Amino acid sequence: MTYISYNHMHKLCQQSAIKLREANKMPDIIVAISGGGLIPARMLRTFLKKENGGKNIPIQAIGLSLYEDLGNDDFKQVIGKQVVKTQWLDLNIINERFGTLLGKKILIVDEVDDTRTTLAYALEELEKEVDIAKTTQNSDKETEFSIFVLYNKMKPKKKDLPDYIMNQGRYIVASDVEDSWLCFPYDSTDIDLHTQRATEQGNI
Numbered sequence: 001m002t003y004i005s006y007n008h009m010h011k012l013c014q015q016s017a018i019k020l021r022e023a024n025k026m027p028d029i030i031v032a033i034s035g036g037g038l039i040p041a042r043m044l045r046t047f048l049k050k051e052n053g054g055k056n057i058p059i060q061a062i063g064l065s066l067y068e069d070l071g072n073d074d075f076k077q078v079i080g081k082q083v084v085k086t087q088w089l090d091l092n093i094i095n096e097r098f099g100t101l102l103g104k105k106i107l108i109v110d111e112v113d114d115t116r117t118t119l120a121y122a123l124e125e126l127e128k129e130v131d132i133a134k135t136t137q138n139s140d141k142e143t144e145f146s147i148f149v150l151y152n153k154m155k156p157k158k159k160d161l162p163d164y165i166m167n168q169g170r171y172i173v174a175s176d177v178e179d180s181w182l183c184f185p186y187d188s189t190d191i192d193l194h195t196q197r198a199t200e201q202g203n204i
C-alpha cells in the first residue's frame, strides 16, 4: 500500500503548474472529475493562478463513478466495470459565463489514472458536448482538451486515450507510480497516522 499525504499532492500540483505553463497548456477552464479530482483541481488552481499572471481559472465539476455491475445471474459474479454519471456540466451557466465551450482550452483533472476507464469516458462525453455545441452554434471552432492526473499507475490499461491526447503533450502526469493500492489522505480516519506512514514512505 502506498500512503499519500496532502503535502505530496500539493507539491506535485505546484510542480505541475509550472510544467503546464511551459508546455503552453494553461487552461481556460478546469473540469474536475468528482470526487477525487476536486482536491488536485483546487490545489492546482492556486499555482496556475500564479503562473497565469494572478488570474484565477474557473473549476467546473463533473461526477463520475466506477460502478461494478454484479448482474443478477448467479453464475456471473462480475460482468465488468462501467462509469456512471452522477453530475454533469451545466451548459446554460457555462455559456452564460464563458460564452461557449468552443475555442477554449479545457483541462480535465483527476487524482489517479488506474485502468483509464474514467478518463476515457470523461473525454468521450465532453467531446460529445463540443460536437453538439458546434452544431447548435454553427461553428467549426475546436476545443482543446488536455488531461492532468496526479498519479498514473503504470499498468496495462482497460481503455485508451486518443493519439491526439497522448502524442501531443496533452496527457500530463505529475507522478508515475507502481500498481499498488493508493491510500489518499481524505479517505483516512486517522490523518496523523496516515501522514506518519506517508512520511515513512517518502510521500510527503
Ligand SMILES: O=P(O)(O)OC[C@H]1O[C@H](OP(=O)(O)OP(=O)(O)O)[C@H](O)[C@@H]1O
Binding pocket: 033, 034, 035, 036, 037, 064, 065, 066, 110, 111, 112, 113, 114, 115, 116, 117, 118, 119
Ligand atoms: O482509471 P480508473 O480505473 O477509471 O479509476 C480512476 C477513478 O477511480 C476513482 O474514482 P471513484 O469512481 O472511485 O470515485 P471517487 O473519485 O468519488 O472516489 C478516481 O477518483 C478516478 O476517477
